[in-house]
Amino acid sequence: MSDIKALAFSGSTRKDSWNGKLINEVAHLAEEKGITVTRLHLNDYPLPIYNGDLEERDGLPTTAIELQNLFNAHNILLIATPEYNGFFPALLKNTLDWTSRPTDTQGASASFTGKPVGLFAASPGRLGGIRALGHLRSQMADLGAIVSGTGVSVGEAHNAFDANGKLTSEPLIDMIDSQLAALMTQTA
Numbered sequence: 001m002s003d004i005k006a007l008a009f010s011g012s013t014r015k016d017s018w019n020g021k022l023i024n025e026v027a028h029l030a031e032e033k034g035i036t037v038t039r040l041h042l043n044d045y046p047l048p049i050y051n052g053d054l055e056e057r058d059g060l061p062t063t064a065i066e067l068q069n070l071f072n073a074h075n076i077l078l079i080a081t082p083e084y085n086g087f088f089p090a091l092l093k094n095t096l097d098w099t100s101r102p103t104d105t106q107g108a109s110a111s112f113t114g115k116p117v118g119l120f121a122a123s124p125g126r127l128g129g130i131r132a133l134g135h136l137r138s139q140m141a142d143l144g145a146i147v148s149g150t151g152v153s154v155g156e157a158h159n160a161f162d163a164n165g166k167l168t169s170e171p172l173i174d175m176i177d178s179q180l181a182a183l184m185t186q187t188a
Ligand SMILES: Cc1cc2nc3c(=O)[nH]c(=O)nc-3n(C[C@H](O)[C@H](O)[C@H](O)COP(=O)(O)O)c2cc1C
Pocket: 012, 013, 014, 016, 017, 018, 019, 020, 082, 083, 084, 085, 086, 087, 122, 123, 124, 125, 126, 127, 128, 129
């Protein structure tokens, strides 16, 4: 058992989300490597769309502070993103925008600076959300995170899981495993 703690979440809160299934599988594979995984559901942390006036008036929403604390308490972030019109979704952007804001106790982007992040994407399309993955990679790097590899995308996601939500492609599982192994070497 390692003392590495990973926070795993999906940029889709849809009930039958492919990215939800994918991040569950990533979390399961991480646990098999001895990583302690917390599965975060963004539905549990609702945030208004970022607005500077709102922040000036009320400060950060409690949920944003709670998310910052959660990010801070983990050595690795594991994120699965859907692709909406070639980009990662507004939910993810809004979550990153609020949680990158400085507070009395930490500077801007401090929850991400130097933190190893593994990125994943799933889509019913053949490209598997690879464009969203690229944009998210650039976003996370901009926040100071250490983005491991190029990420893993799952195309034709509707054919990728069995009835129990398990990934059926061994090469894909191997790619996720390699990504996780690389992430483990990046934790201090
Ligand atoms: C507004 C919108 C835009 C989309 N754009 C893309 C796209 O650019 N590429 C793609 O592969 N799928 C696209 N899709 C399809 C999503 O990949 C699909 O809805 C997927 O199931 C969403 O992820 P989820 O299953 O995790 O919720 C789009 C869906 C929506 C609602």
